[in-house]
Amino acid sequence: MSIRTLGVVVATAIAVALGSAAANAKTFVFCSEGSPEGFNPSLYTTGTTFDASSRALMNRLVAFKLGTTEIAPGQGLATSWTISDDGLEYTFKLREGVKWHSTKSFKPSRDFSADDVLYSFNRQWKPEAQDHGLSGGTYEYFNSMGFPDLLKSIEKIDDYTVKFTLTRPEAPFLADLGMDFASIMSKEYSDAMNKAGTPEKIDQDPVGTGPFQLVNYQKDAVIRYKAFADYWGEKPKIDTLVFAITPDAAVAYAKLLAGECHLIPYPNAADLDGMKKNPNLKVMSKAGLNIGYLGFNTEKPPFTDKRVRQALNMAINKPAIIEAVYIGTGQVAKNPIPPIMWSYNDAIKDYPYDPEQAKKLLAEAGYKNGFKTDIWAMPVKRPYNPNARRMAEMIQSDWKAVGVDAGIVSFEWGEYLKRTKEGEHQTFMLGWTGDNGDPDNFLYTLLSCDSSKNGINRARWCYKPFDELVLEAKRISDQGKRTELYEKAQVVFKEEAPWVTIAHSTTYKAMRNAVQGFVIDPFGGHHFDTVDLSE
Amino acid sequence: MIRFILTRVGLLIPTFIGVTLLTFALIRLVPGDPIELLVGERAISPERHAMYRAQLGLDKPLLVQYGIYISDVLSGNLGRSIVTKTPVLDEFAALFPATIELSVCAIVFAIVIGLPLGILAAVKRGSVLDYATMGVSLTGYSMPIFWWALLLILFFSVQLGWTPVSGRLSVMYYIEPVTGFMLIDTLLSDEPEAFWSALRHLILPAIALGTIPLAVIARMTRSSMLEVLGEDYIRTARAKGLGPLRVVGLHALRNALIPVITVIGLAVGVLFAGAILTETIFAWPGVGKWLVESVRRRDYPVLQGGVLLVASVVMGVNLIVDLLYGLINPRIRHRR
Numbered sequence: 001m002s003i004r005t006l007g008v009v010v011a012t013a014i015a016v017a018l019g020s021a022a023a024n025a026k027t028f029v030f031c032s033e034g035s036p037e038g039f040n041p042s043l044y045t046t047g048t049t050f051d052a053s054s055r056a057l058m059n060r061l062v063a064f065k066l067g068t069t070e071i072a073p074g075q076g077l078a079t080s081w082t083i084s085d086d087g088l089e090y091t092f093k094l095r096e097g098v099k100w101h102s103t104k105s106f107k108p109s110r111d112f113s114a115d116d117v118l119y120s121f122n123r124q125w126k127p128e129a130q131d132h133g134l135s136g137g138t139y140e141y142f143n144s145m146g147f148p149d150l151l152k153s154i155e156k157i158d159d160y161t162v163k164f165t166l167t168r169p170e171a172p173f174l175a176d177l178g179m180d181f182a183s184i185m186s187k188e189y190s191d192a193m194n195k196a197g198t199p200e201k202i203d204q205d206p207v208g209t210g211p212f213q214l215v216n217y218q219k220d221a222v223i224r225y226k227a228f229a230d231y232w233g234e235k236p237k238i239d240t241l242v243f244a245i246t247p248d249a250a251v252a253y254a255k256l257l258a259g260e261c262h263l264i265p266y267p268n269a270a271d272l273d274g275m276k277k278n279p280n281l282k283v284m285s286k287a288g289l290n291i292g293y294l295g296f297n298t299e300k301p302p303f304t305d306k307r308v309r310q311a312l313n314m315a316i317n318k319p320a321i322i323e324a325v326y327i328g329t330g331q332v333a334k335n336p337i338p339p340i341m342w343s344y345n346d347a348i349k350d351y352p353y354d355p356e357q358a359k360k361l362l363a364e365a366g367y368k369n370g371f372k373t374d375i376w377a378m379p380v381k382r383p384y385n386p387n388a389r390r391m392a393e394m395i396q397s398d399w400k401a402v403g404v405d406a407g408i409v410s411f412e413w414g415e416y417l418k419r420t421k422e423g424e425h426q427t428f429m430l431g432w433t434g435d436n437g438d439p440d441n442f443l444y445t446l447l448s449c450d451s452s453k454n455g456i457n458r459a460r461w462c463y464k465p466f467d468e469l470v471l472e473a474k475r476i477s478d479q480g481k482r483t484e485l486y487e488k489a490q491v492v493f494k495e496e497a498p499w500v501t502i503a504h505s506t507t508y509k510a511m512r513n514a515v516q517g518f519v520i521d522p523f524g525g526h527h528f529d530t531v532d533l534s535e
Numbered sequence: 536m537i538r539f540i541l542t543r544v545g546l547l548i549p550t551f552i553g554v555t556l557l558t559f560a561l562i563r564l565v566p567g568d569p570i571e572l573l574v575g576e577r578a579i580s581p582e583r584h585a586m587y588r589a590q591l592g593l594d595k596p597l598l599v600q601y602g603i604y605i606s607d608v609l610s611g612n613l614g615r616s617i618v619t620k621t622p623v624l625d626e627f628a629a630l631f632p633a634t635i636e637l638s639v640c641a642i643v644f645a646i647v648i649g650l651p652l653g654i655l656a657a658v659k660r661g662s663v664l665d666y667a668t669m670g671v672s673l674t675g676y677s678m679p680i681f682w683w684a685l686l687l688i689l690f691f692s693v694q695l696g697w698t699p700v701s702g703r704l705s706v707m708y709y710i711e712p713v714t715g716f717m718l719i720d721t722l723l724s725d726e727p728e729a730f731w732s733a734l735r736h737l738i739l740p741a742i743a744l745g746t747i748p749l750a751v752i753a754r755m756t757r758s759s760m761l762e763v764l765g766e767d768y769i770r771t772a773r774a775k776g777l778g779p780l781r782v783v784g785l786h787a788l789r790n791a792l793i794p795v796i797t798v799i800g801l802a803v804g805v806l807f808a809g810a811i812l813t814e815t816i817f818a819w820p821g822v823g824k825w826l827v828e829s830v831r832r833r834d835y836p837v838l839q840g841g842v843l844l845v846a847s848v849v850m851g852v853n854l855i856v857d858l859l860y861g862l863i864n865p866r867i868r869h870r871r
Contacts, residue, residue, distance in 0.1 A: 029706055035828070037618045045574055135620045138587065144577045204621070218712070219629050221703060221820035242706045246818045250685060255700045257693050414567035414833060421571075421578050432576060456578035 025239040026533050028515075030526065031252040031261035032243040035220045040203040041180040042124050042139050050180040051526045052223055052243060057101070058183035058208035061092055061117065062174050066527060067519040069289060069341060069437025071174055075233075077112060077184055077209065087169030087477050088152075092117075094160040099230040100186050101213040103205050105196065108188055112209055114156040119187035121154050131190055135203045141181035144456075145435075169475045171482060175436035184209065211236045211529035221245060237517070237532035256281065256510060262533065263511040263518065265526055269327040269386060275510045286520040287340050288507045289434035291333055291442065292384035293499040294375070294395065295459035296427050302371055303426065309497040311361035312427075313351040315402045316395055316500055325391045326503055333501035335490050337442045340522060341434065342479070343486035348494050350501075358402045370403025376420060376428035380413045383524065384431030384505050391429065391502070421455035428458060433524055439486045444470045447493065461498035536861070543857050547850055555608065558842040559601055562835055569593075569617050569833035591617060591835075604839065613840030618832055623840035627822060631844075632715025633703060634821035637813065638806045640737050641745035642799065649749040650795070653756025657764060658783060668753060676750035680809055684743040684816040691739060698738050701818040705732040740817040744809050748802040755798045759791040766790075793860065800856030804849045 034048045041054035054060075063076035074080055078092040098112035122129035124139040125148060142148070150173070152165040166173065176182065189207040193199050206214060211233065212225035223243040227236040244261055246252040252264040253271050257278070267275060267283075275281050296303035296312070303309055318332045334350035337343070362370065377392035378385065385391065392408045399406050406427070411419060420428050435441050444451070449467045451457035466489055473485040493499075507520055516532040570579060570587045579587075588594045592603065607614060613623040649672075656668040692700040703717050704710065708729040710720045718737070721729040763769065764787055772782045811823035818824075822841060829837035 027706065038620065045577060136590070136617075138573070140574050140577065140579065143583060144574070144579070200620075216709065219626065219820060220824060221633075221818070222706060224706075224709060244702060244706055244818070245820075246701060247824075248816055248818070251688065251701050251816055251818065254685075254688050254693050258696065258700050260700050260702075260706075412565065412567045414569065414571040417571040417575065417578070418568050430576060454578060454580050456576075458578075 026237070027240040027242060028238040028263075028528060028531060028533060029242045029244055029261040030528065031246040031255050031264045032223075032526075033245075033249075033252070033265055034247055035245055036217075036223070038135065038203055039206040039214070039217075040135065040185070041183050042120075042142060042185075043135055043203065045140050047524045053206060054180040054183040054208075055210075055525045055527050056212045056225055056241065057206055057210040057214060058185070059098075059210055060178055060180075060182050060184060061094075062178040062182075064178050064437065064523070066530065067286075067521060069434070069522050071178060076178070077117075081174070083477060087171070087475070088166050090164040090166070090173065091157070092162045092164070094162065095232065096160055098209050098232045099228075100189070100209055101207045101228060103201075103207060103214075105198070105201065105205075106189050106192050106207060108186065108207070110188060112184065112186075113159045114162045115159075115187045116184050117162045118154055118156055119190060120182075120184045121151075123185075124181070125151060125154075130187075130194070131199065131202060134199055139181065141179065141435075145176055145179070145181070147176075169477070171474055171477050172436060172438035172440045175438045175441075179436050212241055215240075234529070236529045238528065241528050253510070256512065259512065262515050263509060263526075265509060267508055267510045269329050269508075272327075272329070272508060272510075280513055281510055282513055282515075284509045284511070284518065284520055285329075286507050286522065287331070287338065288383065288505050289338055289340060289437065289522040289524070290384040290431060290504055291336055291338060291501060292330075292382075292429070292431035292503045292505065293333070293336070293501050294427055294429050295461075295499045296497075297423055297425055298459050298461045298498050299423065300426055302365065302367060302373075305365045306496055307361045307365040308367065310351065311358040311365070311402065312399060312404065313497050313500050314354045314358040314361070315404070316398045316502075317353045318350075318502060319353075321391055321394055322503055324394060325385070325387050326505055327386075329386075329508060330503040330505040333504050334494070336447065336493055336499065336501055337439050337486075337490070338434070338504045341437065341439055341442070343439045343483040343490075345487040345490040347487075348490055350494075351497070355398075355402050362402060362404070367403075370405060372405045372407075373426045374409045375406045376409045376411075376416065376425045378413065378416055378429055379410050382431055383433055383507075384503070385429065386505070388429045420458045423458070423460055425458075430458060435523070437523070439482075440470065440474055443486060443489055443493075444474060447498065459498040461496075463492070463496055463498075466492045466496065539861055540858065543854055547854065550850060551847070554843055554846040555605060555839070556601075558839045559604060562830075562833070562838050563597065567833045569835065572832055573618070593835075608840075608843065613843070614836035616829075616837045617834045618837075623836050624844075626825065626837065627841060627844050629712075629715070630820055630822045630825050633717070633819060634807070634810055634814070634823060636716050636718065637737070637740055637744060637819060637821060638803070638810060640741035641806060641809075642748060642802060644741050644745035645749035645752055645802070646799065649752030650756055653753040653795075654760055654783065654788065656753070656757045657760035658779075660761065665757075669757070672750035672753045674750075675746045676754075678746065680743055680747070680812045681816060683746060684739070684813060687739045687743055688816075699732075699736050701736075701816070703733065703736050703819065704729060705736075708732060740813050740819055743817070744806060744813040747809060748799075748805060751798055751802065751805075752795060755795050756791065759794045760787060763787045763791045796856060796860060800853055800860075803852045807845055807849065 036049040036052035037044045039053045041050055059077045061076050061078040063072050065072040077095050079095050081090055081092045083090055094114060100108035102108060123131045124142040150166055150170055152167045155163045157163055186207045190202050193201045211228055211231050213228045215224040215226050217223045225241040227239055246255060249266055249268045255261045256264050272283060275283050296309050298304060322330050322332055334348055335345060375392045375395055377388040396406050396408060432446055447457055447461060448470055449462035452460045452462045469485050469489040473482045476482060509520055514533045516534050517530045519530060521527060570584055615622050652668050656665040659665050688700050691698045708726055710724045710729055713720050713723055717733040721733045769787055772786050810821060811827055814821045814824040822845060826841045
């Protein structure tokens with residue numbers, strides 16, 4: 001048999017095998033980018049883990065309309081809610097008839113109820129609560145969203161009514177409850193596993209109410225799910241969902257080409273052209289809910305002077321950065337929040353690219369001959385900035401043209417985060433991807449005085465007129481009024497220029513032509529309950 | 536012989552201490568904070584940061600940390616991963632068979648091809664075959680695994696469609712792990728065609744990982760063979776009128792193999808190093824990929840425990856090779 005004939009025989013055998021399997025059941029293969037850290041979303045903060053856990057397996061009280069950042073009332077585990085006039089009490093009516101998944105060691109005897117809601121939140125909140133210390137007990141999202149201070153009490157009114165009381169009005173609270181860390185887990189399962197002496201199963205072999213249930217996870221290789229037959233919502237159109245863990249983007253692309261997976265989450269920007277030209281593939285894109293920026297350490301001169309910050313804004317050629325660093329897969333940012341977010345102030349004019357004007361401003365501020373500074377560049381590729389080093393080099397040369405001599409500094413990622421948090425830098429690059437679609441999650445979280453104290457506001461910018469606006473917007477629930485406040489806050493931000501807003505990157509997903517119904521989630525999640533495969 | 540074995544085993548103790556000290560120190564010398572990495576851009580408050588450090592025991596003086604680590608290791612406790620919270624030993628046990636399977640296939644590939652090539656090149660010294668073999672093996676030796684593996688994938692998997700791109704088994708099959716070795720588990724399962732899928736998935740990674748050892752074995756066999764072929768006893772054998780096959784196959788090869796076996800033993804270490812890259816590219820769920828990830832996440836317990844376990848395996852293999860070597864060549868075990 002010649003090699004050619006052998007090849008044909010093997011190829012035919014593969015085709016027959018794939019064909020016969022496809023006829024029986026629809027299996028969707030997602031080439032996920034990494035291994036989940038675990039299956040309890042409240043313990044982790046990465047999208048990779050959320051894709052594998054909360055998004056496939058679980059539900060939350062509040063749901064977002066897929067593909068948007070809007071809350072979809074009544075689409076989650078709460079069918080409705082009321083908010084007291086003082087904005088402190090949230091009463092949720094829970095959905096009845098919601099079934100839990102079963103596992104080899106657990107068969108649920110009851111439906112979802114208020115007990116499960118209390119269990120899920122108390123576990124993260126109270127040190128004495130059931131399972132609080134399980135799996136290390138690090139509930140980083142719950143804590144960083146300020147829940148321990150925000151929550152006053154959670155009460156069960158009856159089996160299908162739960163009341164959350166807050167210590168202060170917090171407009172983004174509903175959106176917070178739609179986040180992955182707020183996924184609802186089964187109290188009955190926890191009781192059963194604790195009784196059986198295998199509490200670790202609660203987090204490793206999860207039970208949820210979501211569209212898929214976990215079949216098994218082979219560490220670092222494959223996660224297999226099946227459609228949950230008793231799912232309360234619309235049933236998934238595929239029967240089996242497989243995450244084939246493929247860390248290398250070039251290899252994921254090869255798998256997509258070879259038909260070994262149906263969708264890849266993070267294609268290399270350089271491969272996009274080839275993908276678009278390939279008749280077997282399609283590429284979807286959407287503006288991302290993110291911002292990549294360069295921040296000034298506003299506590300260190302000369303960046304205490306806003307004219308210097310404005311001048312350095314004007315000195316940067318942003319379109320060139322979009323072209324070279326984002327390879328066209330992004331748009332110039334003028335505001336700290338992305339355009340797809342409500343309250344985005346489109347009336348704001350960005351600083352023009354004007355080195356001459358920049359020089360004048362620097363001279364006015366007393367830096368006629370420029371000054372020496374540093375630019376900190378992240379060592380890693382992030383969704384909002386694919387190549388910080390390259391970006392730093394471009395900014396370095398732009399600033400040199402106005403007399404500012406900047407050295408590029410970089411550290412290992414963990415060290416970078418730590419040192420910028422401690423304010424060692426003069427100027428630094430970073431970015432953010434939205435958690436809950438609320439402008440508060442950008443403007444308060446990244447730029448408030450509170451955040452400058454806890455380190456997340458790495459520009460260390462605490463400016464009262466801005467701070468009052470975002471604090472006020474937190475306290476009222478009327479979205480129209482909040483929009484006005486946030487629009488004003490963006491004006492103040494632009495004038496004071498604590499950051500150079502550089503880009504909002506675009507999200508790309510590449511898939512086989514057969515994939516139908518996939519929707520890009522602005523929060524960066526991958527959801528497969530709406531996905532189908534055409535013949 | 537017993538004395539020889541005891542000396543060899545005794546020598547492992549300082550090596551073992553060295554490995555624990557080195558992994559412990561190195562991971563702490565490189566900058567980076569596992570807690571910061573866990574929370575990313577979100578920033579963690581100093582109080583919570585301190586709380587986690589205390590929970591992980593990172594707040595204690597380094598010497599105390601090392602002492603705790605050593606006493607844990609001696610009692611068989613390698614700790615839990617900071618990230619997944621599962622015991623390091625469990626994770627290692629789940630992933631190690633995949634690495635062994637890949638390494639064994641790679642070394643078998645390297646021996647089966649490399650040994651005959653080396654012998655042929657030596658016997659046909661100066662011929663086109665000799666130059667071709669040595670040229671190709673030098674290329675193989677110099678080729679970056681990462682690039683070579685991608686090239687193999689693009690040609691055999693994407694262009695020709697003969698082999699799967701990555702993974703251990705087609706996602707169409709689910710095989711409950713029994714031994715952890717996919718080739719064996721698929722044979723034990725009731726889906727015999729899964730075995731062929733597992734085998735096909737092994738081809739490219741084994742070639743990618745086996746290429747460098749292949750080149751080394753071929754070159755080593757050739758030079759050692761050349762040396763032996765020049766010995767007096769070979770001339771005597773030839774003079775006695777023995778056939779070339781008998782001279783080369785029996786008299787020369789046996790003696791030429793001694794250094795080759797050492798090289799194969801050493802190749803085990805090289806294989807683990809290569810497995811890190813090969814596993815990453817072929818999405819092969821083995822310990823190489825696991826260790827790389829643990830470095831990236833500064834997962835101290837996984838890195839310390841994982842490296843220690845891998846080092847123990849390499850030491851074990853080298854011990855066996857040493858003993859084998861002694862068996863084959865009595866001069867070694869009698870020399871002080």
